[in-house]
Amino acid sequence: MKLKEIIEKLSLKVLTNLEDKEVTGVYISDMLSDVMSKAKPGNLWVTIQTHKNIVAAANLIDISAVIISQGTNVPEDTIELANRYKVVILSTDDSTFALGGKLYQEGIE
Numbered sequence: 001m002k003l004k005e006i007i008e009k010l011s012l013k014v015l016t017n018l019e020d021k022e023v024t025g026v027y028i029s030d031m032l033s034d035v036m037s038k039a040k041p042g043n044l045w046v047t048i049q050t051h052k053n054i055v056a057a058a059n060l061i062d063i064s065a066v067i068i069s070q071g072t073n074v075p076e077d078t079i080e081l082a083n084r085y086k087v088v089i090l091s092t093d094d095s096t097f098a099l100g101g102k103l104y105q106e107g108i109e
Contacts, residue, residue: 001108003064003088006044010102012067012090015074016082021064026103028096032057039063044108046096050074058087065089069096 004020006012024042029035030049039045041062047054048070055078058066065088068074074089082089092099 001106006103006106006108007090009106010092010094010099012092015068015079015089015091016087018088019086021088023064023108026100026108028100035063036060044103046099046103048072048096050078052078052081054078054089055081055085055087058082059085063087067092067099069094069099 001023002020003023006023022042023044026044027035027039028046030047032053035045035057039061042064044065044067045058045063046067046069050068050072054066067090069092071093
């Protein structure tokens with residue numbers, strides 16, 4: 001499924017420049033070490049972490065997009081770095097649990 005489809009279906013807010021990438025799955029974790037060792041290229045990454053290191057981890061793995069849950073504010077320096085490295089950051093007010101359920105209903109596991 002394409003990223004733009006997911007954004008529309010789940011009413012996600014786009015915080016960075018958008019590239020329409022293919023989404024192959026989802027990985028949910030707030031621990032960067034877990035993401036770097038277990039997430040797969042093309043995954044969506046759901047987290048509440050907003051520091052600049054999420055950009056490095058997402059770029060390393062070739063994550064399709066990082067989704068910040070729970071309406072957590074993303075610092076401007078993180079957004080600027082994400083734009084520089086073409087990492088898509090999205091946001092939602094949904095809890096991580098609720099978002100995971102919605103993604104599953106859309107067939108993204």
